[in-house]
Amino acid sequence: MEKSIFYHAGCSVCVSAEQDIINLIGDDNVEVVHIGENRSRIDEAENAGVKSVPALLTPNGNVLHINFGASMADVRG
Amino acid sequence: MEKSIFYHAGCSVCVSAEQDIINLIGDDNVEVVHIGENRSRIDEAENAGVKSVPALLTPNGNVLHINFGASMADVRG
Numbered sequence: 819m820e821k822s823i824f825y826h827a828g829c830s831v832c833v834s835a836e837q838d839i840i841n842l843i844g845d846d847n848v849e850v851v852h853i854g855e856n857r858s859r860i861d862e863a864e865n866a867g868v869k870s871v872p873a874l875l876t877p878n879g880n881v882l883h884i885n886f887g888a889s890m891a892d893v894r895g
Numbered sequence: 896m897e898k899s900i901f902y903h904a905g906c907s908v909c910v911s912a913e914q915d916i917i918n919l920i921g922d923d924n925v926e927v928v929h930i931g932e933n934r935s936r937i938d939e940a941e942n943a944g945v946k947s948v949p950a951l952l953t954p955n956g957n958v959l960h961i962n963f964g965a966s967m968a969d970v971r972g
Contacts, residue, residue, distance in 0.1 A: 822919065834957065835959060838953050838955070838957050838959055839959075841953065841954075841955070842899065842919070842920045842924075842951075842953060843919045843920055847919075874919075876915050876918065876919060877918075878915075878918070880911065880915050882912060882915055882916075882961050882962060883961065883962050883963075884959050884960065884961055885959060885960050886960075
């Protein structure tokens with residue numbers, strides 16, 4: 819299975835959701851990207867349809883926005 | 896692993912998220928509950944912390960609200 823990508827920005831909502839997602843789908847099946855630190859990937863996330871973090875981009879290209887930590891506008895600052 | 900529970904209300908956002916979640920964590924690992932039809936489980940969902948659907952209740956008791964289909968108030972109608 820192709821990997822999912824979990825985008826987050828380090829907020830407490832993000833970290834909690836990250837642990838849940840890793841527990842559910844397995845560490846090997848998800849790439850975790852901190853777009854607050856790895857800002858070069860903000861464009862990639864937005865192009866994939868990410869509107870807020872935390873969000874999970876599935877292998878088939880759907881975006882699951884999980885709870886609500888921060889909007890992408892807040893991440894850009 | 897104990898099962899997760901995916902609560903939804905039949906909306907298109909719910910159905911799309913349901914397919915993604917089942918693909919990610921596996922049919923055997925999630926119970927799907929349609930609280931629009933199975934209204935006796937609305938209280939259970941709210942007591943677990945579900946504020947909107949679709950939502951995934953993880954085995955450790957956390958609630959992941961996924962995208963946004965409908966508030967619980969809308970489900971109660």
